[in-house]
Amino acid sequence: MKAFSNGERIIYQIYPKSFMDSNHDGIGDLNGIITRLDYLKALGVNTLWLNPIFVSPQIDNGYDVSNYFMVDPILGTMEDFDNLVAAVHNKGMELILDFVLNHTSDQHPWFKDAAANPHSIYRDYYLWGKGKGNQLPNNWASFFGGSVWEKDPAGTDDYYFHLFAKEMPDLNWANQEVRQAMVDVAKFWLQHDIDGFRLDAFIHTAKANFEQNVFSKDSTEPQLAEEFYANLPQVQNYLSEFIQELRKLKSDIFILGEAASADIDLVESYTDPQRSMCDSVVTFRYFSDDQDQQFSTAIPEQGQPHKLDLVKFKQTMVKWQTVLQGWSYPTLYWSNHDLPRILDKLMVASDQQNNAAKMLAVLMYLQRGIPCIYYGEELGMTAGILTDPAEFEDPNALEFMKIGTEKGFEHIELLKSLSASHKMGARSVMQWTDGVSAGFSDQDPWLSAKGNGANVLLEKQDPNSVLAFYAKVLSLKQKQLYTVGQIVFDLSNRDVYAYKRSFDTHQAYIFCNLSAKEQEVALPADCSDLRIQLKSQVKVDHTTAKIKLDPYGTIVLER
Secondary structure (H helix, E strand, C coil), X not given: CCCCCCCCCXXXXXXXXXXXXXXXXXXXXXXXXXXXXXXXXXXXXXXXXECCCEECCCCCCCCCCCEEEEECCCCCCHHHHHHHHHHHHHCCCEEEEEEECCECCCCCHHHHHHHHCCCCCCHHHECEEECECCECCCCEECCCCCECXXXXXXXXXXXXECCCCCCCCEECCCCHXXXXXXXXXXXXXXXXXXXXXXXXXXXXXXXXXXXXXCCCCCCCXXXXXXXXXXXXXHHHHHHHHHHHHHHHHCCCCEEEEECCCCCHHHHHHHCCXXXXXXXXXXCHHHCCECCCCCCCCCCCHHHCCCCECHHHHHHHHHHHHHHHCCCCCXXXXXXXXXXXXXHHHHCCCHHHHHHHHHHHHHHHHCCCCEEEEECCHHHCCCCCECCCHHHHCCHHHHHHHHHHHHCCCCHHHHHHHHHHHCHHHHHCCCCCCCCHHHHXXXXXXXXXXXXXXXXXXXXXXXXXXXXHHHHHHHHHHCCHHHHCCEEEEECCCCCEEEEEEEECCEEEEEEEECCCCCEEEECCXXXXXXXXXXXXXXXXXXXXXXXXXXXXXXXXXXX
16 A cells, blocks of 8 residues: 555554444443444544554653554454454555654563662663752753652662653653664554554653753742753654654655654754654644633632633634745644643634534645544544543642632532543543443443533434544545645634635635624635635625634635
């Protein structure tokens, strides 16, 4: 099968535990995905990205790997995996795997040996620092809270480094043996015929000297130190070496990098077409919170939904689209497993959510770049409401519930707020039907969250559904006009996201109303030959040459 070009690629992200259960245990699995491939093919996607499937203690839902060479039994077997790859390829689609290369689980044989014996050959596979009397090696903070340092289980004066949970020690990428071991793991999966990888947290593989503290004027608490453990120059050397080795085995693999904090200059470097680098990277820099939003002061802000600032978003996207044009393809996405779902970020009224979902699909995915659709987004799914605070797996969530309860807030209201603002609310099960467990399983799902009622069975029967609209958007996306065409933005109206795509003699004009108020825009000049390809909540008045966009309305015109 011929590999897709980057402009043609349309990715669908599957969180395996939440997609489809085939063996009646309440946990999604590989065979469940196989049963839904016809649905994905009909939607119009051509590349499936699976979140981690390797053997894991599940401290961080699979991002803590204890065996890179086996499928976790909760998801299936190696035979199931090979069957999935074959089935995906038979449908004319491709499959990429989430590859965790910054750290392992503390249950990985390398770390268990390194922790049991200070003289282990695997000791240098990890990062260690010396304590300073009763003090930690430095004051750097983990992304999961507290220090990056944890005492050596072997009882020495050393501490091991963990940028995430203490059960997830960081690998020492300065050790050539580690780099080769990671190449060997990746090649193992390429030999199982996969088509590429999403490289998790690759920007953290290089660290600065551990003797350096972060300056803090008032606090003795650990401090986030991204300048010392994110996007250091050596990362690019590690990345290029790694990808170059893989392309010796399979030249046309697709590499999607996770570079959460990367700015536009770093993304240019990480996707340099003249070097062995990523084809595209995911950055969280697209999205800014609305600084004018008013929060309840009675409960922690962290547990309340943060509204997306759409005007700042537009400014950011215009820059990224313009700078990367002719260089590399940006990843186009609204949601993923680490973020709240987009409709919760917009805080759209419930009766306008479907209109907003349609508008967002046109706005994002007809731009220049690679669509990356998070499972269920094509239905207009919102956060599932978790019923057990412990399922957030987050001490801050428990503290939010405690404070909110003491302040007199209703238990369900606190859970709704947390679910809409937390990544776990975005991991609720795929909604296939309106039956038991949303058709995901005939058992209670691994996550107790209850969804918003949108489901595949219902929307397949409705030609005006979000699902039907998404299929039309992705069908349009396959045209050269949208895969390789140029893009130019119209910034004349702050509440309208407007741009033009051009290829050869063809042009498309896209207008998207970002607001809950009606907006009016002028039809493009010489509009007599324009054809409406797609629209939602729009009125076109040819006598006045105006387009009236209802709240969250959108239209695509082509010539």
